[in-house]
Amino acid sequence: xxxxxxxxxxxxxxxxxxxxxxxxxxxxxxxxxxxxxxxxxxxxxxxxxxxxxxxxxxxxxxxxxxxxxxxxxxxxxxxxxxxxxxxxxxxxxxxxxxxxxxxxxxxxxxxxxxxxxxxxxxxxxxxxxxxxxxxxxxxxxxxxxxx
Amino acid sequence: xxxxxxxxxxxxxxxxxxxxxxxxxxxxxxxxxxxxxxxxxxxxxxxxxxxxxxxxxxxxxxxxxxxxxxxxxxxxxxxxxxxxxxxxxxxxxxxxxxxxxxxxxxxxxxxxxxxxxxxxxxxxxxxxxxxxxxxxxxxxxxxxxxxxxxxxxxxxxxxxxxxxxxxxxxxxxxxxxxxxxxxxxxxxxxxxxxxxxxxxxxxxxxxxxxxxxxxxxxxxxxxxxxxxxxxxxxxxxxxxxxxxxxxxxxxxxxxxxxxxxxxxxxxxxxxxxxxxxxxxxxxxxxxxxxxxxxxxxxxxxxxxxxxxxxxxxxxxxxxxxxxxxxxxxxxxxxxxxxxxxxxxxxxxxxxxxxxxxxxxxxxxxxxxxxxxxxxxxxxxxxxxxxxxxxxxxxxxxxxxxxxxxxxxxxxxxxxxxxxxxxxxxxxxxxxxxxxxxxxxxxxxxxxxxxxxxxxxxxxx
Numbered sequence: 324x325x326x327x328x329x330x331x332x333x334x335x336x337x338x339x340x341x342x343x344x345x346x347x348x349x350x351x352x353x354x355x356x357x358x359x360x361x362x363x364x365x366x367x368x369x370x371x372x373x374x375x376x377x378x379x380x381x382x383x384x385x386x387x388x389x390x391x392x393x394x395x396x397x398x399x400x401x402x403x404x405x406x407x408x409x410x411x412x413x414x415x416x417x418x419x420x421x422x423x424x425x426x427x428x429x430x431x432x433x434x435x436x437x438x439x440x441x442x443x444x445x446x447x448x449x450x451x452x453x454x455x456x457x458x459x460x461x462x463x464x465x466x467x468x469x470x
Numbered sequence: 471x472x473x474x475x476x477x478x479x480x481x482x483x484x485x486x487x488x489x490x491x492x493x494x495x496x497x498x499x500x501x502x503x504x505x506x507x508x509x510x511x512x513x514x515x516x517x518x519x520x521x522x523x524x525x526x527x528x529x530x531x532x533x534x535x536x537x538x539x540x541x542x543x544x545x546x547x548x549x550x551x552x553x554x555x556x557x558x559x560x561x562x563x564x565x566x567x568x569x570x571x572x573x574x575x576x577x578x579x580x581x582x583x584x585x586x587x588x589x590x591x592x593x594x595x596x597x598x599x600x601x602x603x604x605x606x607x608x609x610x611x612x613x614x615x616x617x618x619x620x621x622x623x624x625x626x627x628x629x630x631x632x633x634x635x636x637x638x639x640x641x642x643x644x645x646x647x648x649x650x651x652x653x654x655x656x657x658x659x660x661x662x663x664x665x666x667x668x669x670x671x672x673x674x675x676x677x678x679x680x681x682x683x684x685x686x687x688x689x690x691x692x693x694x695x696x697x698x699x700x701x702x703x704x705x706x707x708x709x710x711x712x713x714x715x716x717x718x719x720x721x722x723x724x725x726x727x728x729x730x731x732x733x734x735x736x737x738x739x740x741x742x743x744x745x746x747x748x749x750x751x752x753x754x755x756x757x758x759x760x761x762x763x764x765x766x767x768x769x770x771x772x773x774x775x776x777x778x779x780x781x782x783x784x785x786x787x788x789x790x791x792x793x794x795x796x797x798x799x800x801x802x803x804x805x806x807x808x809x810x811x812x813x814x815x816x817x818x819x820x821x822x823x824x825x826x827x828x829x830x831x832x833x834x835x836x837x838x839x840x841x842x843x844x845x846x847x848x849x850x851x852x853x854x855x856x857x858x859x860x861x862x863x864x865x866x867x868x869x870x871x872x873x874x875x876x877x878x879x880x881x882x883x884x885x886x887x888x889x890x891x892x893x894x895x896x897x898x899x900x901x902x903x904x905x906x907x908x909x910x911x912x913x914x915x916x917x918x919x920x921x922x923x924x925x926x927x928x929x930x
Contacts (some may be wrong), residue, residue, distance in 0.1 A: 327643045330547055330632050331655075333632075334642075337551030338628035339621050341559075342775055346571050346922055349601040349771045362609040364672045374610070375676045383684050386861070390687040393869075397694040401650055401707065403696050407883065408705030423880055431873060434865075443865040445858035449669055 385442050396430050494586035504563070504836070506555045506636075512828055516550055518543060523611075551641055554631045562782035569846050576850045597774065602637035604768035608671065615669035619662050620775040626658030629778045630786045633709050635829035636801045638809050641710060647708035649697055652691070652790060656745070659779060660686040662753060663747075666776070667764040675728070678763025683756030685860060686745050692695040692868035699734040699879045700724045700794040712796030714806065718833075720902075721895035725795040728891070730878035731899055735795040737872050739841075742787040744860070747780060749849040753857055762769035788841035789834070796835065796837055799830040 341429040364371045401425055437443055515521060518534075521543065525533035533539050566581065567590055571722055574581025582589035632655075633648040635641040645651055660683055667679015701707055703724050716723050725735045744751035756764030765776045792798055793807035804826060813825035855863070886894075917923050 326543070327632075327645055327691045329543065330550070333544065333547035334551045334554065334628050334632050335625050338624040339546060339553050341555045341619050341628075345601065346605075346771055349605065352602055352603050353770060353860065356604065363604055364608045364610055364670070365761065366673065367761075371672075375671045379676065379680055381630075381632050386684045386688060390691065391867075393691045394694070397653075397691070397698075400698065401701070404648075404701050405705065405707050407702055407880070411884060413652045420880055420884055424877065427873060427877060434869065436830045440865070443499075443862065446860045460710070468556060 382445065389437055389442060392433060393430065396426070400426060491587045494588070494590045497586070498564075499743055500589055501560050502557075502661050504517055504558060504791060505553060505826075508553050508833065509557070509636060510824065512550055512553060512639050513636070513642055516546070516642055521546060524548060534595055553627070553820075554642070556628060558785070559778065561785050563597060564780040564865075565781045565784060566777075566846075567593045567847075568842075569849070572843070572846050573850050576847075585688055586827040588872055589664060600771050600774035601879060603770040604894055605772060605821075608767050610670045611767065612669040615665050617772075618707050619666035619669060620768075620772050621662075622665055622774055623662030625781040626660075626662060627786070629655035630790075634710050634789050635713055635793060635798060636784065636834055637827050638833055640799075640859070644708055644710045647707050649701055649707045649712070649794070652709075652786075653694055653697065656783075656786060657686065658691060659783065662776075662779070663764050666768065670764070674761045675764050678754045678756075678760045678766070681857065682764055685747070685751065685753060687793040688864040689741040689744040689751075689868075690873040692737050692861070692864060694743060695869070695872035696734040696741065697794060699728075699875055701755065702727065702879050702883055703844050709798075711805060713793055714799060714895050716797045716800055717768055718800040718802035718804065719897040720797075721892075722774060722800075723795065723797040723895075726895050726898040726902065728882050728894060730875040730882060730899065731795065733871065734879075735791065735873040737868050737875065739787075739791050740793070741864075741868060742791065743845065743848070744864070746783040746787050746814065746874040748784070748787075748845055750852040750855050751860055752854060753860060756854055758854070772823060779922035786836065788838045788845065793839045793843060796841075800830050801826070801833055804829075810902045 364370065364375075390424060400423065402424075403426075407419050407423070410416055513599070522534040522539075525542075526532045533542060536542075571581045571589070582592040585591035585595045607613060608726045630652045632642045633645050633651055635644070662837070663682040663686070667677075667682065669673045670676070670679075700712055704712040706712060706715070711875075712724075720726060724731050726732065747754050753763075754760075755765065765773055768776060803927065809823070809826065812826055813819045814823075914925050917925055
């Protein structure tokens with residue numbers, strides 16, 4: 324068991340060593356003539372406008388939240404899935420079946436809720452915003468496909 | 471500054487045409503074959519007990535009681551990891567050449583054909599060029615994270631090789647949590663993508679990085695649930711255990727033993743394409759909208775590491791699908807007792823055992839390469855999907871579909887007797903062969919419909 328952990332560690336160390344050694348060798352061979360233009364950040368040939376470290380779209384955050392729920396489910400389901408065949412042999416198949424189905428149904432309800440709530444829609448509809456009730460007759464601008 | 475070594479490859483190969491062919495043949499067959507033989511020679515010894523026994527028998531040295539034993543074990547593990555890292559580098563290089571040749575063929579052009587016979591050495595030339603290129607780091611980037619990102623990707627690439635079985639005995643370690651470990655370790659690549667996107671301080675890279683994170687995270691879910699189907703059928707998480715639960719003939723593979731597994735195979739392959747950022751899901755680096763995505767600011771060998779990880783990841787994606795669904799290394803006609811009989815009880819097994827092991831590695835390698843070819847064909851056939859299409863495909867189609875496969879497999883395992891499973895195996899294999907035949911006939915008909923066109927397998 325400890326040897327298996329050591330194998331994982333050895334592979335991680337070797338992966339780092341591989342990149343490190345090649346980059347060190349490259350350092351001896353490659354040219355290095357930096358200048359301001361070369362070291363500027365690429366923005367289609369223009370001078371970059373501001374920094375890129377700004378707030379990004381909260382849709383990514385929603386996806387991350389939904390992901391955590393499902394990933395925890397997968398982590399908790401795997402142990403039961405492994406013993407399922409053994410339980411069937413012991414005659415306890417239906418117990419494991421009902422347990423797994425219950426767990427899955429709870430999650431599917433969660434998926435249906437997120438779906439109905441619109442959290443799985445990448446393009447948010449602006450027509451649901453207050454602008455819809457605006458009587459000026461202006462058509463709400465169509466949503467752009469996301470970043 | 472111009473360095474002339476007098477080793478211009480074109481003039482050299484023109485003067486000695488045989489040299490180019492010999493060098494190509496050596497690189498094309500010698501390098502991978504040498505790595506496979508090294509893996510076969512080294513990987514089976516990779517337990518402390520066998521190392522102890524070997525030192526005792528051949529050197530008369532009591533390793534188990536020696537104070538230096540941990541140094542020996544560590545050195546041996548690093549040797550194993552060294553073989554694996556070389557394999558990833560060689561596979562990553564060779565697959566770029568294969569991809570460019572296939573792309574050339576599919577787009578009616580030649581593709582790389584200068585260095586070596588059929589341009590095979592172009593991946594070596596690429597690597598040499600990448601090492602010699604200037605490595606620029608933008609002045610306004612986060613220097614520490616910018617330098618660290620390729621290491622994360624590299625670690626995420628190499629870790630799944632710890633449990634990926636290449637043959638009956640050719641596996642580094644056979645963990646009892648193998649499938650779970652692969653799912654966890656391969657997600658490490660996305661840390662590299664996210665870190666590189668953030669550290670570049672470029673808008674293109676930032677969008678590519680967070681897109682990559684959202685995409686890989688989303689597709690973990692259907693991939694994870696689809697991977698539960700073979701685990702349910704085998705009753706173990708160990709990769710070797712899952713392969714041993716299957717057989718050599720196609721109707722003994724998990725993909726054909728259960729209609730839900732047949733669907734789960736396609737869900738798992740689609741999800742792993744998305745996790746590996748392969749077209750049609752290469753949105754983190756969509757060059758039509760994001761320049762180069764998360765590696766827009768990278769150059770030189772740091773860029774090469776990202777590209778190598780991306781291509782070498784194909785081996786893990788395909789190898790995982792082959793292991794879980796397509797019978798892994800199982801050789802038709804040889805069962806577990808044949809391996810045990812040939813292994814014998816001595817320290818060194820009979821020569822026939824090595825032959826059988828090489829045969830089993832060949833089975834795995836051929837199946838995995840076939841799947842890698844399918845990935846390459848998909849890339850040059852399908853257009854890139856949009857972000858919203860990619861997200862709705864995952865959450866609205868693949869996740870419910872994977873859950874359905876999971877539930878059907880639960881019922882199937884509970885109710886269907888072994889005779890029914892065997893019958894399903896034959897029926898689904900026949901169905902798959904029928905579909906393949908129909909596909910070939912339809913392709914031939916569509917090609918010959920155009921005046922003057924015909925199926926030509928000669929001009930590659």
